[in-house]
Each structure stands twice: as C-alpha cells, then as structure tokens.
Amino acid sequence: MAMSRAGEPQVLEGEWECMDCGYIEEGSSNRRPKACPECNSSGEAFEFFEYEEVDDLDDDDLYDDDDDDDDSWDDDTDDEVDGDDWDA
Numbered sequence: 001m002a003m004s005r006a007g008e009p010q011v012l013e014g015e016w017e018c019m020d021c022g023y024i025e026e027g028s029s030n031r032r033p034k035a036c037p038e039c040n041s042s043g044e045a046f047e048f049f050e051y052e053e054v055d056d057l058d059d060d061d062l063y064d065d066d067d068d069d070d071d072s073w074d075d076d077t078d079d080e081v082d083g084d085d086w087d088a
C-alpha cells in the first residue's frame with residue numbers, strides 16, 4: 001500500500017473497538033464512532049483494527065510448486081526400485 005501522498009488519507013476496512021468496554025463496531029478507518037452505545041464513552045475511546053487481507057492468488061502459486069516437486073520425486077523413486085529388482 002502506498003502512503004506517499006499526504007493529501008490522500010487512506011481508508012481501511014476493519015472494526016472499531018471500544019477500549020473501555022470492548023464493544024466492536026464494523027466500519028472504515030475514516031469513520032470513528034461518535035460514542036459507544038454500550039458504555040457511553042466518547043469516540044476517542046475507540047481504536048481501529050484493520051481486517052487481515054486474504055490473498056487467494058498466493059494459494060494458487062503454492063499449489064503449482066507442490067505439483068512440480070511431486071513429479072520429479074516420483075521419477076527418482078521409480079528408477080531406484082526398478083534397478084534393485086533386476087539386480088536381485
């Protein structure tokens with residue numbers, strides 16, 4: 001994420017948690033709750049926590065790599081077993 005442009009505040013998706021009572025409100029980083037409906041604390045009692053990003057593309061890459069490794073390993077094992085059988 002680029003943070004180089006100072007005039008463009010970044011808006012993150014996540015949740016606001018009231019540090020006084022633990023109340024959680026989902027929202028965006030630029031929308032601090034005005035007050036806590038649970039304990040009536042002011043919005044300053046809230047702290048923002050960003051959602052963790054789920055990256056499906058990374059999973060695909062990992063799967064491809066595993067496939068390649070399996071192929072070479074199988075070939076190696078087959079050769080060794082064949083040789084032993086014929087020798088004995």
Ligand SMILES: [Zn+2]
Pocket residue numbers: 018019020021022023036037038039040041
């Ligand atoms: Zn609260």
